Amino acid sequence: MMEDLAFIGQIAVKSSIAVLLATLGEIVAERSGVLNLGVEGMMLVGALCGVAAGVATGNPVIAAAAGALAGGLLALVHGFFAITLRVNQVLSGLALTILGMGMTSFVGRPLIGTPPGVRLRALPIPGLADIPVIGDILFRQSALAYLAYILVPLCWFVLFRTGTGLKIRAAGEDAAAVDAAGIDVNRIRYGCTFVGGLGAGLAGAYLSLSYTPGWKESMTGGQGWVAIAMVIFATWNPLRAVIGAFLFGGLTALQFYFQAVGIELIPAYILKMLPYVLTIVVMIVVNAGMGRRRFSGPAALGIPFSREG
Amino acid sequence: MGWRIEKRPAVSARMPGWVFPASFGFAIAVGACIFAVLGVNPLTAYGVMLKGAFGSFFHFSEVIVRAIPLMLTGLAVALAATMLLWNIGCEGQLVWGGICAAGAGLFLAPHLPPFLVLPVTIAAGAAGGALWALIPGVLKAFLAVNEILSSLLLNYIAIIVMEHLYFGPWRNPEGYGFPGTAQLAEAARIPHFFGTRIHLGLVLALILAVVLFAALRYSRWGYRVRAIGLNPQAARYAGFRIKGQIIGVMLLSGALAGLAGMAEVSGIHFRLQQGLAVGYGYDGIIVAWLARLNPLAVPIVALLLGTLIVGGEQLQAVLHLPASISMVLEAVLLFGLLLSEALARYRLVRRPAAKDAPTTQGEAPS
Numbered sequence: 157m158m159e160d161l162a163f164i165g166q167i168a169v170k171s172s173i174a175v176l177l178a179t180l181g182e183i184v185a186e187r188s189g190v191l192n193l194g195v196e197g198m199m200l201v202g203a204l205c206g207v208a209a210g211v212a213t214g215n216p217v218i219a220a221a222a223g224a225l226a227g228g229l230l231a232l233v234h235g236f237f238a239i240t241l242r243v244n245q246v247l248s249g250l251a252l253t254i255l256g257m258g259m260t261s262f263v264g265r266p267l268i269g270t271p272p273g274v275r276l277r278a279l280p281i282p283g284l285a286d287i288p289v290i291g292d293i294l295f296r297q298s299a300l301a302y303l304a305y306i307l308v309p310l311c312w313f314v315l316f317r318t319g320t321g322l323k324i325r326a327a328g329e330d331a332a333a334v335d336a337a338g339i340d341v342n343r344i345r346y347g348c349t350f351v352g353g354l355g356a357g358l359a360g361a362y363l364s365l366s367y368t369p370g371w372k373e374s375m376t377g378g379q380g381w382v383a384i385a386m387v388i389f390a391t392w393n394p395l396r397a398v399i400g401a402f403l404f405g406g407l408t409a410l411q412f413y414f415q416a417v418g419i420e421l422i423p424a425y426i427l428k429m430l431p432y433v434l435t436i437v438v439m440i441v442v443n444a445g446m447g448r449r450r451f452s453g454p455a456a457l458g459i460p461f462s463r464e465g
Numbered sequence: 466m467g468w469r470i471e472k473r474p475a476v477s478a479r480m481p482g483w484v485f486p487a488s489f490g491f492a493i494a495v496g497a498c499i500f501a502v503l504g505v506n507p508l509t510a511y512g513v514m515l516k517g518a519f520g521s522f523f524h525f526s527e528v529i530v531r532a533i534p535l536m537l538t539g540l541a542v543a544l545a546a547t548m549l550l551w552n553i554g555c556e557g558q559l560v561w562g563g564i565c566a567a568g569a570g571l572f573l574a575p576h577l578p579p580f581l582v583l584p585v586t587i588a589a590g591a592a593g594g595a596l597w598a599l600i601p602g603v604l605k606a607f608l609a610v611n612e613i614l615s616s617l618l619l620n621y622i623a624i625i626v627m628e629h630l631y632f633g634p635w636r637n638p639e640g641y642g643f644p645g646t647a648q649l650a651e652a653a654r655i656p657h658f659f660g661t662r663i664h665l666g667l668v669l670a671l672i673l674a675v676v677l678f679a680a681l682r683y684s685r686w687g688y689r690v691r692a693i694g695l696n697p698q699a700a701r702y703a704g705f706r707i708k709g710q711i712i713g714v715m716l717l718s719g720a721l722a723g724l725a726g727m728a729e730v731s732g733i734h735f736r737l738q739q740g741l742a743v744g745y746g747y748d749g750i751i752v753a754w755l756a757r758l759n760p761l762a763v764p765i766v767a768l769l770l771g772t773l774i775v776g777g778e779q780l781q782a783v784l785h786l787p788a789s790i791s792m793v794l795e796a797v798l799l800f801g802l803l804l805s806e807a808l809a810r811y812r813l814v815r816r817p818a819a820k821d822a823p824t825t826q827g828e829a830p831s
Contacts (some may be wrong), residue, residue: 241807258792425629
């Protein structure tokens with residue numbers, strides 16, 4: 157029983173890291189007032205670039221960094237359209253996702269089926285990994301999972317306990333006031349959009365270097381969209397992002413568990429759709445149950461800033 | 466310099482006529498760069514695409530075949546967007562349209578008089594899409610759940626259901642293990658024209674485009690849709706029942722996308738199988754916005770995107786470039802539209818010669 161629990165828990169954490177990284181990135185971007193629906197596209201580009209860089213260099217750090225950077229650079233395209241040109245952010249984000257899907261399908265074809273060059277295998281942390289159950293669940297993961305553990309409190313700290321975080325949140329709430337205080341709103345937003353892209357790119361690289369090593373077309377399977385929904389569930393708070401991501405990972409793990417154990421209690425196709433159903437249910441719960449006083453998103457989310465008014 | 470860029474005094478709803486050609490030009494230019502980077506002469510590549518799309522009557526008929534589902538999903542997105550609703554779930558609604566049409570054609574048809582088979586199949590397709598769109602509609606109307614995310618996530622669920630059906634309970638027992646249902650009977654297939662794959666869906670889409678245009682412009686329902694789209698707050702004060710309106714529009718939008726799926730199953734594949742969910746639902750978003758949400762412009766833009774898709778496949782066949790180049794070009798086309806619209810907010814004016822006032826911020830139209 158304990159072994160099963162450790163097994164499910166370990167896979168649950170493993171399956172939640174990509175959503176977690178992408179959610180963290182999107183929280184930062186949205187806190188500054190930029191809605192980027194291109195997460196799915198940025199994740200795909202990150203996944204592909206991670207594999208490509210891994211094949212080219214054989215260096216896992218470079219591979220992961222390349223994935224993150226690719227996501228960040230793609231996010232700047234959205235930044236240019238959303239911040240500088242002040243176009244409709246929903247459309248620009250959708251265009252970014254379509255661009256990412258098309259580009260990776262186009263460029264990635266020769267890489268399908270090739271080994272990823274590097275693999276980020278589970279890296280047990282000496283000492284911590286030997287704690288019963290918890291050690292198996294949390295501390296026998298890949299390096300990127302540990303990075304995610306660090307990034308959660310770090311994001312929270314920067315957003316809620318530093319001057320930079322205050323500026324970011326203010327830019328997302330009342331851009332004109334930030335501008336009046338002599339702070340460059342658009343610079344903050346560009347920075348946060350870039351960080352959001354880094355998160356999505358890293359999430360993609362996690363998928364292609366660690367979770368299911370190798371490149372496969374559309375390998376993100378909607379996790380980018382799940383991440384955007386989880387931002388709402390987390391009420392734009394990095395700490396709460398952990399819960400949403402873990403729920404998603406938990407249902408994915410349950411799917412593996414039922415397959416491995418061979419219990420045919422729940423048909424496979426029902427299990428397969430559960431993570432998506434959960435994500436919708438989670439949005440319903442947030443909107444329906446939690447009362448009106450909860451934080452319902454940055455006030456200036458999706459609204460471009462211009463002094464001309 | 467005697468010129469400067471200034472903001473247009475009023476943002477008018479009508480964009481200048483050059484916006485669409487400019488976005489198209491932008492896409493062609495970026496596409497040319499991509500081809501050049503790949504070491505393919507852009508002229509050769511575009512030549513192959515054009516020849517593939519317009520080289521013969523048969524080739525052009527294939528463009529129309531691709532344009533039919535794009536027209537329907539384009540109309541679906543445009544209708545919802547007119548009321549500020551983002552229906553990103555057309556792909557899933559299309560899939561459900563296909564599932565229900567196949568279900569009706571396979572399992573209901575034997576129990577129906579022949580003349581009823583086709584109408585029931587068509588209606589089942591529309592109903593399937595409508596009911597799937599009802600979910601994000603109800604969630605939006607009563608719980609203010611973001612319809613972009615809910616409708617999109619439902620796409621993945623719809624595809625899982627469809628795959629389950631044709632891999633599992635609906636799989637053709639005589640299909641040699643090939644995933645897919647049995648073929649639909651003749652009576653459940655929509656008619657074809659000119660000895661090509663062009664089918665009744667074209668007539669349906671064109672009629673619906675005109676009807677939707679007229680309904681939005683001249684009916685009281687259309688007036689309410691447009692009023693809510695322009696100013697939801699004011700519409701609420703005016704006493705419009707916004708919730709009912711949201712649900713109604715989502716039902717209709719889903720029905721349009723469902724018809725696209727029905728037409729693919731009953732007019733192209735003749736069975737439920739892989740290749741139904743190939744992105745027409747997502748392409749509908751691009752069609753709708755390039756058409757500036759005008760139902761009458763949707764068929765024209767759909768033809769354009771159909772050209773792109775068929776041309777992309779020709780690139781794969783002739784030059785061995787992946788057909789997904791057409792997806793890249795679609796995204797660039799959408800970015801081009803956003804870029805031109807942003808530029809259209811400014812205009813070039815002759816500056817009084819005397820002072821050299823600083824130029825206003827903004828991008829110069831080149």
